[in-house]
Amino acid sequence: MLRRRRFGRRTLRPDIRYLLAAAAVFLAIFLLRPASNEEKAERLVKRFYQYEQSGDYGSAWELFALPM
Numbered sequence: 697m698l699r700r701r702r703f704g705r706r707t708l709r710p711d712i713r714y715l716l717a718a719a720a721v722f723l724a725i726f727l728l729r730p731a732s733n734e735e736k737a738e739r740l741v742k743r744f745y746q747y748e749q750s751g752d753y754g755s756a757w758e759l760f761a762l763p764m
Contacts, residue, residue, distance in 0.1 A: 731739075740759055747756035 744756050744759050747753070747759070
């Protein structure tokens with residue numbers, strides 16, 4: 697059965713829908729991309745200094761220990 701279109705009903709035009717969908721995809725790709733080595737190193741150093749500032753020296757230096 698075919699539906700009739702109601703007059704006065706607000707709908708997004710198809711081209712705007714595609715634009716919003718494309719923007720959502722690009723945003724998801726940007727947010728879910730893997731971190732670069734530089735970003736990982738910065739996070740590691742920040743965490744190290746947080747441990748050092750709180751006086752948890754053992755945990756700070758364990759960040760740099762090689763996994764066995």
